[in-house]
Amino acid sequence: MNPAVEFNNVSKSFGNFVAVRDFSLKVENGQFVTLLGSSGSGKSTSLMMLAGFMAPSGGHISIDGRDVTELAPHKRNIGLVYQNYALFPHMTVAANVGFPLKMRHVAKAEIARRVRSALEKVHLDVFADRFPAQLSGGQQQRVALARAMVFEPAILLMDEPLGALDKNLREEMQVEIKRIQRDVGITTIYVTHDQEEAMSMSDNVVVMSKGQIEQAAPPAQLYERPRNAFIAQFIGSANVIPGFVKSNEGAKSFVSETGTTIPLQMHGAVEEGARKAAIVRPERIRFGTGNDSLAVPAVVESVLYGGTMIRYATRAGEQRIDVVAVNDGGAPRQPGETVHLIWEPKDFLLVDATAN
Numbered sequence: 001m002n003p004a005v006e007f008n009n010v011s012k013s014f015g016n017f018v019a020v021r022d023f024s025l026k027v028e029n030g031q032f033v034t035l036l037g038s039s040g041s042g043k044s045t046s047l048m049m050l051a052g053f054m055a056p057s058g059g060h061i062s063i064d065g066r067d068v069t070e071l072a073p074h075k076r077n078i079g080l081v082y083q084n085y086a087l088f089p090h091m092t093v094a095a096n097v098g099f100p101l102k103m104r105h106v107a108k109a110e111i112a113r114r115v116r117s118a119l120e121k122v123h124l125d126v127f128a129d130r131f132p133a134q135l136s137g138g139q140q141q142r143v144a145l146a147r148a149m150v151f152e153p154a155i156l157l158m159d160e161p162l163g164a165l166d167k168n169l170r171e172e173m174q175v176e177i178k179r180i181q182r183d184v185g186i187t188t189i190y191v192t193h194d195q196e197e198a199m200s201m202s203d204n205v206v207v208m209s210k211g212q213i214e215q216a217a218p219p220a221q222l223y224e225r226p227r228n229a230f231i232a233q234f235i236g237s238a239n240v241i242p243g244f245v246k247s248n249e250g251a252k253s254f255v256s257e258t259g260t261t262i263p264l265q266m267h268g269a270v271e272e273g274a275r276k277a278a279i280v281r282p283e284r285i286r287f288g289t290g291n292d293s294l295a296v297p298a299v300v301e302s303v304l305y306g307g308t309m310i311r312y313a314t315r316a317g318e319q320r321i322d323v324v325a326v327n328d329g330g331a332p333r334q335p336g337e338t339v340h341l342i343w344e345p346k347d348f349l350l351v352d353a354t355a356n
């Protein structure tokens with residue numbers, strides 16, 4: 001089967017500014033893929049090239065195996081949802097949703113049937129006769145979603161669709177959009193700058209920076225196996241410790257740029273001497289004892305009591321290492337206390353120190 005969408009070395013320049021560079025991506029049928037990146041990283045530009053509203057400066061885009069690089073937008077069979085959902089204020093919900101079908105000269109009875117079905121999918125069938133102003137922000141966004149799907153497009157594109165909503169409503173809508181997407185089974189490409197949103201909704205997340213893909217992977221893989229220090233810091237939080245691997249009488253250790261030695265117990269080969277970044281997530285660090293041969297001694301510098309979690313800033317020599325512990329009801333460690341940091345060997349990663 002052909003991938004639903006394929007970008008092949010796509011680039012886009014504005015004058016001599018390169019907004020998207022060498023963008024290659026395959027999206028399989030029915031997948032929910034998110035482009036994640038900070039503002040200006042090239043997400044919308046990539047989406048607009050797929051929709052056909054912007055021509056690539058180089059490369060090719062195909063939909064279901066067919067090269068659409070030169071094809072007009074309305075022939076691409078794509079549904080679009082933006083942050084500013086732009087419902088027609090003077091039309092009812094039903095008329096708004098039916099609009100794309102009317103444009104396509106679908107018969108009236110058929111429009112009524114399909115509008116009803118689209119509104120049922122977003123759980124808004126009882127609001128068919130209302131006007132947009134009589135709906136909440138989240139309901140309006142669901143109308144926009146129904147309108148984008150009513151003509152049964154092959155692909156649904158959403159560009160920061162929840163950007164205008166407050167936090168609670170945004171979280172509700174994430175669940176709702178995910179439910180609808182799963183029910184309908186439509187291939188979806190979603191754009192957001194919110195990493196939690198991307199992680200919770202997607203089958204695959206494409207992390208972009210400066211117009212390039214830094215890493216494309218399922219959420220758990222991005223978190224557990226970040227390709228470089230940029231990804232590790234962008235997805236969740238991480239201790240990123242620049243340094244290099246040293247070997248002494250067969251025992252390997254990692255020496256941070258700040259001069260702290262961390263014993264290594266790693267599977268597989270590690271390149272000695274090369275500049276790397278060690279990554280260890282704060283919640284994967286435990287307090288061991290001085291008897292643990294791999295433990296790193298450190299001193300607690302500050303304690304942040306957060307109810308569920310307790311956050312510690314510690315210092316091992318000159319190297320700051322943050323620890324997050326589940327609050328088990330015991331007395332928290334105190335500033336000035338010496339602790340012994342340990343973790344599973346699998347939770348200590350050596351990655352490229354630099355991004356693309």
Ligand SMILES: Nc1ncnc2c1ncn2[C@@H]1O[C@H](COP(=O)(O)OP(=O)(O)O)[C@@H](O)[C@H]1O
Pocket residue numbers: 014019037038039040041042043044045046
């Ligand atoms: N029409 C345009 N003319 C010039 N520069 C543009 C144009 N559209 C986008 N850009 C630039 O391209 C970069 C990527 O933009 P965009 O894809 O909108 O980023 P994102 O959606 O990730 O925030 C930005 O630096 C932006 O200023």
Ligand SMILES: [Mg+2]
Pocket residue numbers: 043044045159
């Ligand atoms: Mg954008």
